[in-house]
Amino acid sequence: MLVYLIRRLLYVVPIALAVSVVCFSLVHIAPGDPLVSILPPDASQALVEQMKKSYGFDRPIPVQFAIWLGKIAQGDLGTSIATSRPVLQEITKAVGNTLMLAFAATLIGFTLGCFFGFVAGYFRDTLVDRIAVTVSILGVSVPHYWLGMVLVICFSVLLPWRPPTGAGPGSSAAWVWDWEHVKYLILPAVTMSVIPMGIVTRTVRALVGDILSQEFVDALRAKGLTDWGVFQHVVKNAAPTALAVMGLQLGYLLGGSILIETVFSWPGTGFLLNAAIFQRDLPLLQGTILVLAMFFVVLNLLVDTVQTAIDPRIRRG
Amino acid sequence: MTAIALPALPPTRGYWSAVGRRLLQDKVTVACGIVLLAIILAAIFAPYLGLADPYRGSIIRRLRPIGTPGYLLGTDEQGRDMLARLVYGGRLSLFIGLLPVFNAFVIGTLLGVTAGFVGGRLNAAIMRTIDVFYAFPSVLLAIAISGALGAGVLNSVVSLTIVFVPPIARVAESVTTQVRNLDFVDAARASGAGPITIIRVHILNNVLGPIFVYATSLISVSMILAAGLSFLGLGTKPPEPEWGLMLNTLRTAIYVQPWIAALPGTMIFIVSICFNLMSDGLRSAMDVRR
Numbered sequence: 081m082l083v084y085l086i087r088r089l090l091y092v093v094p095i096a097l098a099v100s101v102v103c104f105s106l107v108h109i110a111p112g113d114p115l116v117s118i119l120p121p122d123a124s125q126a127l128v129e130q131m132k133k134s135y136g137f138d139r140p141i142p143v144q145f146a147i148w149l150g151k152i153a154q155g156d157l158g159t160s161i162a163t164s165r166p167v168l169q170e171i172t173k174a175v176g177n178t179l180m181l182a183f184a185a186t187l188i189g190f191t192l193g194c195f196f197g198f199v200a201g202y203f204r205d206t207l208v209d210r211i212a213v214t215v216s217i218l219g220v221s222v223p224h225y226w227l228g229m230v231l232v233i234c235f236s237v238l239l240p241w242r243p244p245t246g247a248g249p250g251s252s253a254a255w256v257w258d259w260e261h262v263k264y265l266i267l268p269a270v271t272m273s274v275i276p277m278g279i280v281t282r283t284v285r286a287l288v289g290d291i292l293s294q295e296f297v298d299a300l301r302a303k304g305l306t307d308w309g310v311f312q313h314v315v316k317n318a319a320p321t322a323l324a325v326m327g328l329q330l331g332y333l334l335g336g337s338i339l340i341e342t343v344f345s346w347p348g349t350g351f352l353l354n355a356a357i358f359q360r361d362l363p364l365l366q367g368t369i370l371v372l373a374m375f376f377v378v379l380n381l382l383v384d385t386v387q388t389a390i391d392p393r394i395r396r397g
Numbered sequence: 398m399t400a401i402a403l404p405a406l407p408p409t410r411g412y413w414s415a416v417g418r419r420l421l422q423d424k425v426t427v428a429c430g431i432v433l434l435a436i437i438l439a440a441i442f443a444p445y446l447g448l449a450d451p452y453r454g455s456i457i458r459r460l461r462p463i464g465t466p467g468y469l470l471g472t473d474e475q476g477r478d479m480l481a482r483l484v485y486g487g488r489l490s491l492f493i494g495l496l497p498v499f500n501a502f503v504i505g506t507l508l509g510v511t512a513g514f515v516g517g518r519l520n521a522a523i524m525r526t527i528d529v530f531y532a533f534p535s536v537l538l539a540i541a542i543s544g545a546l547g548a549g550v551l552n553s554v555v556s557l558t559i560v561f562v563p564p565i566a567r568v569a570e571s572v573t574t575q576v577r578n579l580d581f582v583d584a585a586r587a588s589g590a591g592p593i594t595i596i597r598v599h600i601l602n603n604v605l606g607p608i609f610v611y612a613t614s615l616i617s618v619s620m621i622l623a624a625g626l627s628f629l630g631l632g633t634k635p636p637e638p639e640w641g642l643m644l645n646t647l648r649t650a651i652y653v654q655p656w657i658a659a660l661p662g663t664m665i666f667i668v669s670i671c672f673n674l675m676s677d678g679l680r681s682a683m684d685v686r687r
Contacts, residue, residue, distance in 0.1 A: 094525075095528065095529065095532050096532075098528075098529040098532070099529065099532045099533070102529065102530075102533070102541075103541075106541055106542070106544075106545040107545070109542070109545050109546060110545045110546065110547070111546065111547060217670065217673060217674065217677075218670070220617070220673065221617055221621075221666065221669045221670035221673045222666055222669075222670075223621045223624060223625065223662055223665045223666055223669065224621075225625060225628055225644070225662075226644060226659065226661075226662025226663075226665060226666060227662075229644070229648065229651060229658065229659060229662065230659050230662070232651060233651055233655040233656075233658070233659060236651070236652060236655070237655050331534055332534045332535070332536070334534065335533065335534025335535075335536055335537030335538075336534055336535070336536030336537065338536065338537075338540055338629065339536070339625050339628065339629065342628075342629060343648075353540060353544065354629065356544070357540075357544035357629075357631065358630065360547075362545070365541070365544055365545065369533075369537060369541045372534070372537055373532055373533050373534075373537065376532060376533065376534055376537075377532050380532070
């Protein structure tokens with residue numbers, strides 16, 4: 081286990097480095113000069129040179145990368161071109177909101193997905209199974225940004241309360257866990273949860289079906305174990321894979337929240353990305369992508385570790 | 398040498414005709430195929446369907462409800478005919494949804510089969526590079542590349558292609574590695590077949606099917622993501638009809654004509670679900686173990 085953990089940790093280093101190379105090159109695949117959005121169109125050549133120098137764009141690219149990486153190691157993600165505030169400061173504000181949304185969505189999606197998956201796996205080829213399968217296909221096929229709009233429409237047309245957008249009354253104020261604030265979280269979280277719900281349903285259904293068809297289940301039944309006892313064995317066998325899928329889904333939601341956040345004006349990282357893209361604020365874009373990708377890398381590591389720890393069948397060390 | 402007269406064999410039905418027969422027996426797949434075909438044909442032949450001009454709006458007939466005489470599906474926020482815009486919108490939406498998967502199928506297969514067949518260092522080089530892209534959630538990667546390149550149809554196709562190459566290459570590599578180690582490949586090599594012949598005859602014929610099925614399962618995601626990029630303003634520009642962009646520009650109208658505002662998304666949903674179901678149908682039809 082320890083050997084496996086160390087090997088897995090060592091494997092993260094080149095991946096993290098490569099991820100930072102990709103993030104760094106984002107600025108350089110961008111067409112035009114990265115300074116074009118802050119310089120006036122009639123800027124003198126001297127001013128352009130001076131700005132390039134102050135942002136470090138006059139050095140060779142490998143040197144720029146090394147300097148950039150060194151700064152990141154010290155927690156300096158650069159300065160936002162649009163707001164002139166440190167990128168890290170902008171991101172920390174937003175990341176909390178996105179994490180909260182993604183966690184809520186994963187929780188809803190995983191709970192419902194497990195429920196549908198177990199029911200469908202247990203009652204294969206019945207009406208319940210067909211309903212669960214349909215729900216899961218709908219979940220993975222729905223354009224979730226459209227579903228968000230439809231939910232808003234449903235609540236505003238069929239019900240008299242116009243669902244609010246943003247993150248709580250007075251959007252920028254600190255989040256509190258009370259009904260006033262949670263009200264704002266419900267719709268975006270439900271909208272976001274359909275994809276993990278569909279995928280978890282699919283996975284758990286297949287897992288349960290597989291497990292139930294194995295011989296040890298017959299042995300357990302022959303031994304005189306009750307249905308509840310057998311169920312516990314099924315849960316134990318399905319848990320590692322289901323949890324791993326959930327972990328990955330959380331990562332996808334963290335990275336993919338931009339569309340939902342745009343629909344519901346949720347002030348998270350997606351909102352930040354949107355602003356960065358349309359103001360051509362490349363340092364902010366680069367920093368946000370880097371932070372989200374690093375979250376994903378760490379999450380992958382966690383998922384692998386937890387899976388190895390709780391599943392004695394995996395001996396990868 | 399005397400020619401040996403072979404006994405006349407009954408005409409064998411090939412694998413693909415068996416697959417086709419099984420597909421036609423699958424009601425869900427056939428239904429989805431008909432729906433998709435109708436949408437695709439309507440998009441291709443849109444100018445000949447006698448529809449209104451999808452670009453011509455009018456201030457006085459904005460946001461007419463569904464069922465208004467002359468405007469079957471109402472009008473949008475600029476008074477343009479929704480039916481015409483939905484049909485014409487299919488052209489760009491289907492194009493930017495399908496093209497990335499096609500590109501990725503070609504590039505990913507090329508990379509994966511090469512890596513799987515050659516093995517060794519080249520395999521490690523290709524597959525480790527691909528691992529890097531797995532460190533990004535797919536939506537984030539698409540938005541990162543699209544965002545850096547700037548808005549545009551071509552840019553969104555490029556970014557989605559980059560998103561879909563790694564998974565296809567991984568599948569291609571794993572099936573190629575499996576096939577390469579089978580006995581008939583050794584037999585072919587022993588009988589003097591060169592690497593090109595082996596790849597063309599023995600490898601590709603066996604791996605293209607599974608890779609293709611996997612690629613079709615990505616179409617639905619690609620449609621949703623492509624329209625999503627347009628929705629964010631990273632795809633095409635107004636007044637071009639495109640489902641994702643239409644959904645975005647109609648957002649302001651959700652309290653006036655909610656059902657019209659939801660229409661473009663419904664099209665994305667229908668297309669995406671049909672592709673998903675067809676891909677499932679194709680997968681089980683090609684499964685010889687059944």
